[in-house]
Amino acid sequence: MFHSRLTNIDPILKITSQNNNFTPIDFCEPMQKELNLANIRLEYPVHTISKKLLVPAGATLDEEILNSLRANNQNNDKYPLIRIMLHDTLMDDFFKIIETSAHYSVIFSDKKSVKSMLEIITDIEVPAPIISYLEYFKIHEYYTYRHILLVFTLSTLLAMDLIKDKIKIIEASIAGPTHDFGKLTVPLSILTKDTPLTAKEKSHLEHHSIAGFILLTYYFQKTNHFPGLVALQHHERRDGSGYPLGIFLDNPMVEIVVACDIYDALVSPRPYRPMSFDNRSALEEITRMAQQNKLSWDVVKALIAKNRKMQPHFQECSISKETRGGIPEKNLYGKIIS
Numbered sequence: 001m002f003h004s005r006l007t008n009i010d011p012i013l014k015i016t017s018q019n020n021n022f023t024p025i026d027f028c029e030p031m032q033k034e035l036n037l038a039n040i041r042l043e044y045p046v047h048t049i050s051k052k053l054l055v056p057a058g059a060t061l062d063e064e065i066l067n068s069l070r071a072n073n074q075n076n077d078k079y080p081l082i083r084i085m086l087h088d089t090l091m092d093d094f095f096k097i098i099e100t101s102a103h104y105s106v107i108f109s110d111k112k113s114v115k116s117m118l119e120i121i122t123d124i125e126v127p128a129p130i131i132s133y134l135e136y137f138k139i140h141e142y143y144t145y146r147h148i149l150l151v152f153t154l155s156t157l158l159a160m161d162l163i164k165d166k167i168k169i170i171e172a173s174i175a176g177p178t179h180d181f182g183k184l185t186v187p188l189s190i191l192t193k194d195t196p197l198t199a200k201e202k203s204h205l206e207h208h209s210i211a212g213f214i215l216l217t218y219y220f221q222k223t224n225h226f227p228g229l230v231a232l233q234h235h236e237r238r239d240g241s242g243y244p245l246g247i248f249l250d251n252p253m254v255e256i257v258v259a260c261d262i263y264d265a266l267v268s269p270r271p272y273r274p275m276s277f278d279n280r281s282a283l284e285e286i287t288r289m290a291q292q293n294k295l296s297w298d299v300v301k302a303l304i305a306k307n308r309k310m311q312p313h314f315q316e317c318s319i320s321k322e323t324r325g326g327i328p329e330k331n332l333y334g335k336i337i338s
Contacts, residue, residue: 079127103267152176155260175230182212194271237294
């Protein structure tokens with residue numbers, strides 16, 4: 001009942017904002033200029049869900065490889081487009097997840113904003129391989145499936161507050177469900193490991209950012225496609241301390257997905273942590289990241305505002321200086337064994 005079918009939406013758009021702290025994002029600029037992808041050497045191969053090798057380990061990611069990815073997907077025009085949240089049980093799964101998660105009870109409590117969010121996400125169509133990727137994780141690694149749905153919906157909800165052009169949000173919103181697309185190339189034994197990762201396993205896990213960019217370039221036949229940008233940059237930080245490129249992240253729409261990715265990772269069950277962060281501790285951790293210039297203050301304030309019972313406008317949201325939270329016991333995140 002939330003369908004609001006919007007048509008004739010240009011896939012290459014500019015995001016604008018009435019918030020002066022946000023710089024317009026120009027999706028028409030070639031991604032290669034911004035990312036300087038040349039000479040990135042792949043430590044691990046990138047293959048599709050059907051195990052087709054796209055780029056071998058040891059290859060250098062350059063313009064020639066990117067052009068071949070765009071040109072060699074002969075099936076692209078044959079992929080049916082599927083409205084992602086209307087496929088199978090995805091919508092029911094989303095509601096079951098938020099109904100059983102205390103961390104999201106306040107965030108999704110405002111019926112008006114949730115209805116608007118659902119109108120946006122139910123209009124998003126994706127090529128069939130994107131659906132196959134969701135089904136893969138639903139069967140084999142439910143945490144990632146759950147995480148994808150929550151980052152998708154939460155990032156759309158925040159974008160509605162931070163960016164006023166709703167039609168353009170529809171185009172950007174697709175980045176939520178595809179940000180972890182590259183995890184298809186990471187062995188399940190690493191994704192589900194409940195003991196510290198080795199340095200090699202950590203390297204393989206971090207490879208998912210570049211792998212996601214390559215896979216989305218292949219499936220969408222574009223290197224300047226916004227979902228590919230988010231897949232590549234969702235572990236980058238404003239201070240240059242992230243990966244895989246170590247860039248100084250300055251794209252506000254990407255930062256929305258980054259903040260939602262971090263928040264859900266903190267408050268959700270993970271194999272390497274028997275207990276998740278409580279909500280206050282998670283928000284304090286994200287606030288510290290803003291204080292360290294790793295995340296945008298506006299995005300962090302928008303997330304905190306959604307966690308307040310009255311859900312004030314993010315610009316009116318005050319941040320408590322008092323810290324009462326803590327890291328859960330037996331948290332293995334970031335611990336590496338030789």
